[in-house]
Amino acid sequence: MRTYKDIRQIVMERITSNEWPMGELIPNEQVLAEEFGVARATVNRAIQEIADAGFVERRRKAGTRVVPRRSRDAIVQIPVVREQIENMGENYRFALIARHIVPATKAAARELSISTGTKAMRIVCQHFAGNDPWQFEERWINLAAVPAAREQDFTSVGPNEWLVREVPYSNAEHTFRAAAASEQQSQHLGLGAGDPVFVIERKTWRRGKTITWVQLTHPGDRFSMITRDDIPYSDVASV
Amino acid sequence: MRTYKDIRQIVMERITSNEWPMGELIPNEQVLAEEFGVARATVNRAIQEIADAGFVERRRKAGTRVVPRRSRDAIVQIPVVREQIENMGENYRFALIARHIVPATKAAARELSISTGTKAMRIVCQHFAGNDPWQFEERWINLAAVPAAREQDFTSVGPNEWLVREVPYSNAEHTFRAAAASEQQSQHLGLGAGDPVFVIERKTWRRGKTITWVQLTHPGDRFSMITRDDIPYSDVASV
DNA sequence: TTTATTATTATGTCCATACATAATAACGCA
DNA sequence: TGCGTTATTATGTATGGACATAATAATAAA
Numbered sequence: 001m002r003t004y005k006d007i008r009q010i011v012m013e014r015i016t017s018n019e020w021p022m023g024e025l026i027p028n029e030q031v032l033a034e035e036f037g038v039a040r041a042t043v044n045r046a047i048q049e050i051a052d053a054g055f056v057e058r059r060r061k062a063g064t065r066v067v068p069r070r071s072r073d074a075i076v077q078i079p080v081v082r083e084q085i086e087n088m089g090e091n092y093r094f095a096l097i098a099r100h101i102v103p104a105t106k107a108a109a110r111e112l113s114i115s116t117g118t119k120a121m122r123i124v125c126q127h128f129a130g131n132d133p134w135q136f137e138e139r140w141i142n143l144a145a146v147p148a149a150r151e152q153d154f155t156s157v158g159p160n161e162w163l164v165r166e167v168p169y170s171n172a173e174h175t176f177r178a179a180a181a182s183e184q185q186s187q188h189l190g191l192g193a194g195d196p197v198f199v200i201e202r203k204t205w206r207r208g209k210t211i212t213w214v215q216l217t218h219p220g221d222r223f224s225m226i227t228r229d230d231i232p233y234s235d236v237a238s239v
Numbered sequence: 240m241r242t243y244k245d246i247r248q249i250v251m252e253r254i255t256s257n258e259w260p261m262g263e264l265i266p267n268e269q270v271l272a273e274e275f276g277v278a279r280a281t282v283n284r285a286i287q288e289i290a291d292a293g294f295v296e297r298r299r300k301a302g303t304r305v306v307p308r309r310s311r312d313a314i315v316q317i318p319v320v321r322e323q324i325e326n327m328g329e330n331y332r333f334a335l336i337a338r339h340i341v342p343a344t345k346a347a348a349r350e351l352s353i354s355t356g357t358k359a360m361r362i363v364c365q366h367f368a369g370n371d372p373w374q375f376e377e378r379w380i381n382l383a384a385v386p387a388a389r390e391q392d393f394t395s396v397g398p399n400e401w402l403v404r405e406v407p408y409s410n411a412e413h414t415f416r417a418a419a420a421s422e423q424q425s426q427h428l429g430l431g432a433g434d435p436v437f438v439i440e441r442k443t444w445r446r447g448k449t450i451t452w453v454q455l456t457h458p459g460d461r462f463s464m465i466t467r468d469d470i471p472y473s474d475v476a477s478v
Numbered sequence: 479t480t481t482a483t484t485a486t487t488a489t490g491t492c493c494a495t496a497c498a499t500a501a502t503a504a505c506g507c508a
Numbered sequence: 509t510g511c512g513t514t515a516t517t518a519t520g521t522a523t524g525g526a527c528a529t530a531a532t533a534a535t536a537a538a
Contacts, residue, residue: 168309176437223416298502
């Protein structure tokens with residue numbers, strides 16, 4: 001008997017083979033249910049998942065049509081620095097460089113959505129893979145959102161690991177860019193001034209309050225981010 | 240009456256508020272169905288979607304438990320260069336620099352999964368935002384996978400746009416990195432040699448055959464990629 | 479002809495029920 | 509005590525029927 005996964009795969013095959021071309025309507029659920037010998041609810045489930053994945057668009061009364069031009073999107077796993085380093089088979093080490101509670105700079109205040117001069121926590125630290133510097137971290141923490149940070153000295157456990165435990169679910173915005181290493185960055189990363197670095201900038205928030213704003217800088221010659229984006233629900237063992 | 244979306248939101252709220260802590264079991268479907276006054280199928284649908292989103296893990300007989308440590312993942316929209324430039328309000332222009340059918344280099348052969356020396360298409364071109372160079376493109380096309388490329392001169396329509404139309408559904412692997420501009424890159428991007436560039440490398444394939452391998456280089460001072468990653472199914476108007 | 483009303487249609491969702499399946503727990507035997 | 513068998517349990521999936529809803533088409537009124 002055919003399951004909704006079978007239906008889902010068959011429908012995906014018809015889409016990706018252009019049997020049902022982009023922009024065109026596909027047969028309605030009733031018709032497909034009869035063709036496949038299943039209940040309409042089964043077809044509905046299959047096609048709804050395909051719609052969630054962005055391959056078709058459904059509208060009541062109008063029917064279901066194949067989405068004209070899909071934008072490519074990649075799912076990037078934002079690396080957790082310790083795991084990343086340990087997965088490379090290297091020894092992970094963390095070093096705190098600075099931890100101050102100081103009035104927020106203009107930029108920090110803007111990013112944290114607090115008024116300039118409000119006290120916030122500034123942290124600078126770095127992470128090593130073996131003996132090689134891997135990541136240089138410059139962070140602001142909004143103490144109004146995470147007051148418990150005052151009690152942390154961040155000497156043994158890094159601020160990111162602590163925050164992930166303290167505020168496990170938060171929204172985030174990431175920016176990836178290439179830049180020339182600043183004086184301080186190049187020094188801590190063991191690079192020449194102006195050498196290319198890969199910067200991940202992250203801002204996280206929850207219930208309207210910004211939690212932290214951080215810039216993670218990596219040596220350009222060693223660091224990269226890889227994503228693999230497969231067509232879902234295709235023939236090749238996708239469950 | 241409560242819909243499965245209501246249930247989904249309530250359950251997400253209990254997870255993100257740590258009412259149901261990480262690693263712990265949550266009540267089973269029967270119990271929740273009774274609590275919410277709905278059929279078990281309704282609870283099932285709600286929680287299955289949450290499981291697909293990666294917040295809980297379900298196992299028969301064992302039950303459903305909150306996933307211990309979620310890795311942060313970001314959904315990156317890979318920009319389509321023309322759209323990106325036009326969205327910035329700039330005029331898009333494309334210029335072909337080279338188009339040859341030549342024996343694949345060692346690296347190209349490896350990436351295209353063909354034997355070294357097999358003829359493939361090499362394309363070099365660039366894309367402008369107004370008068371400013373925005374992207375420098377170095378591409379190999381596997382002619383065994385896309386023979387129709389031989390008939391294309393790529394003077395008016397760029398290879399990427401053509402390929403997206405020719406092979407609309409393909410799997411992809413992306414690599415993002417920061418690098419120092421090569422001689423050729425810096426020249427075409429109007430940069431100094433060694434200036435930082437943001438490189439997107441992409442390989443696409445379909446039915447086991449590699450289609451194309453391309454390196455897209457952007458000036459580091461102008462280019463960045465931004466992602467926004469919200470906790471799904473949360474209180475704030477999701478869907 | 480324009481506008482308001484009504485009918486039609488495809489999808490959206492729910493329910494009760496049934497049975498399948500995978501994982502675990504309990505049991506019985508050696 | 510160790511091991512193989514059986515029972516139990518939570519989730520997985522299918523069904524037919526029902527009604528809701530949004531969008532469109534058809535119709536009637538102004």
